Amino acid sequence: MTSKDGDSRMSQSVIELMYDDGPKKSRMDYEAERILKRIIHHDSDNGGVYVEVTGAQGAGKTGAMLGFMEQIMTFYKKEKIFWSSSYKAPLQFLKLGEDKFDKIVFLVKKDSGVVFRNRKTGKLIPLDVKEFTDFDDLYRKAEYQKCNAVFFGNRFEWMDFIEYLRSVFEWSHVFIDEFGEVAPSDQSGEMWSKIKQFSEVVKEVRKCDVNLFTNSQSATDVDYRIRKKIMIKIFLPGASADNKSRIRQSAIDNLMQDPINGNFGYLEYSGKFGRMQFSKIYKPPRGLSIEAIVLKNDEDEKEDKKKGRKKKKGSDD
Numbered sequence: 001m002t003s004k005d006g007d008s009r010m011s012q013s014v015i016e017l018m019y020d021d022g023p024k025k026s027r028m029d030y031e032a033e034r035i036l037k038r039i040i041h042h043d044s045d046n047g048g049v050y051v052e053v054t055g056a057q058g059a060g061k062t063g064a065m066l067g068f069m070e071q072i073m074t075f076y077k078k079e080k081i082f083w084s085s086s087y088k089a090p091l092q093f094l095k096l097g098e099d100k101f102d103k104i105v106f107l108v109k110k111d112s113g114v115v116f117r118n119r120k121t122g123k124l125i126p127l128d129v130k131e132f133t134d135f136d137d138l139y140r141k142a143e144y145q146k147c148n149a150v151f152f153g154n155r156f157e158w159m160d161f162i163e164y165l166r167s168v169f170e171w172s173h174v175f176i177d178e179f180g181e182v183a184p185s186d187q188s189g190e191m192w193s194k195i196k197q198f199s200e201v202v203k204e205v206r207k208c209d210v211n212l213f214t215n216s217q218s219a220t221d222v223d224y225r226i227r228k229k230i231m232i233k234i235f236l237p238g239a240s241a242d243n244k245s246r247i248r249q250s251a252i253d254n255l256m257q258d259p260i261n262g263n264f265g266y267l268e269y270s271g272k273f274g275r276m277q278f279s280k281i282y283k284p285p286r287g288l289s290i291e292a293i294v295l296k297n298d299e300d301e302k303e304d305k306k307k308g309r310k311k312k313k314g315s316d317d
């Protein structure tokens with residue numbers, strides 16, 4: 001299936017939202033544009049992409065993902081977007097800006113115990129959320145041209161949801177902030193096997209209409225079997241060059257950081273790379289910081305602590 005609705009405006013939109021199209025173009029600009037088009041042009045003949053953004057803390061990793069998301073939200077009418085957030089951390093998609101809050105749909109798994117809390121006052125916020133029971137229900141309730149912020153109450157469930165999306169006959173896009181929390185490195189036992197299976201799913205996105213965008217501060221936060229499948233790498237200031245990359249560490253260290261006009265970054269795809277400026281700055285909304293927490297886990301934690309104390313007491317006796 002080829003998604004054509006956004007294509008006609010593709011180059012215009014790339015330039016509008018992400019790419020500063022100056023009069024003189026260097027080879028680096030052309031390569032960056034070519035790679036951006038590979039990401040933005042949704043064509044089943046080419047299949048989906050797995051994009052990873054790395055960089056130092058605060059380098060604009062989440063911002064870069066929000067840029068791609070806004071692009072899809074704005075120009076593709078028949079595609080669904082899913083955003084995966086960390087718990088107990090400010091909700092990053094709020095950086096889309098207050099004028100876009102009506103484009104955010106909160107989807108919470110039934111009985112997951114997920115609630116939302118003001119990070120300054122600690123008070124719970126009764127957000128207008130849609131509850132879902134299973135993946136079919138979630139997909140049905142997710143809306144087109146919106147940021148569907150999904151909360152399973154457990155970040156590992158994203159591995160299964162991405163697998164599910166492979167059999168949906170529409171383009172879909174998954175944005176995973178802090179991917180190391182979904183497919184962490186150094187796991188053993190059942191989780192090791194689950195991640196291995198997920199690495200096969202990730203490999204297949206190339207053949208499906210699924211785009212996977214992830215970020216992590218350090219590449220090694222994410223399981224190496226998954227990382228081997230990355231198709232497009234975006235290096236922002238402070239990123240570590242990996243040994244398979246054509247981009248040298250010294251080049252990354254020289255990337256310009258510009259908090260006003262946007263940081264520069266390298267994009268690498270199939271042995272070629274380009275450089276671009278991420279010219280849109282996504283800032284947290286002023287005076288508003290909301291986090292998602294899993295109440296059940298909090299209660300379990302307290303219970304475990306109590307049990308732990310009792311056990312210790314017992315063993316001391």
Ligand SMILES: Nc1ncnc2c1ncn2[C@@H]1O[C@H](COP(=O)(O)OP(=O)(O)OP(=O)(O)O)[C@@H](O)[C@H]1O
Nearest residue numbers: 057058059060061062063259262263278281282283
């Ligand atoms: N393109 C950009 N260029 C420069 N600064 C940016 C850009 N986008 C956002 N910022 C600024 O940097 C801050 C951090 O951005 P962002 O959250 O995207 O970074 P991050 O790399 O995801 O950070 P973290 O490691 O904490 O997750 C933003 O609040 C904003 O002030």
Ligand SMILES: [Mg+2]
Nearest residue numbers: 061062092177
């Ligand atoms: Mg971030």
